[in-house]
């Protein structure tokens with residue numbers, strides 16, 4: 001049987017990847033997933049209040065297995081809803097670039 005090739009960032013404890021099976025259906029081949037990280041500098045988004053222990057804001061990478069496109073996504077969310085925001089790495093970089101430009105306008109003013 002063919003082995004699954006995992007990307008370097010994949011954490012086998014979170015990975016659900018399997019090799020394509022004949023007659024597969026969407027989602028049956030699973031996802032590569034990184035270990036989640038906690039983002040501790042965002043207190044809330046809309047009505048969701050984050051708490052480092054009880055309800056942390058977490059981020060993880062994911063990539064669907066073949067035959068789906070090998071696009072890696074950055075996901076932000078909670079433990080209950082880990083994909084509240086899901087962007088391809090290309091869209092994440094473009095968005096981070098826009099935020100970086102906006103942040104540069106603020107310079108180094110004010111306390112951190």
Ligand SMILES: [Zn+2]
Pocket residue numbers: 005006007010011012015016017031032033
């Ligand atoms: Zn994997």
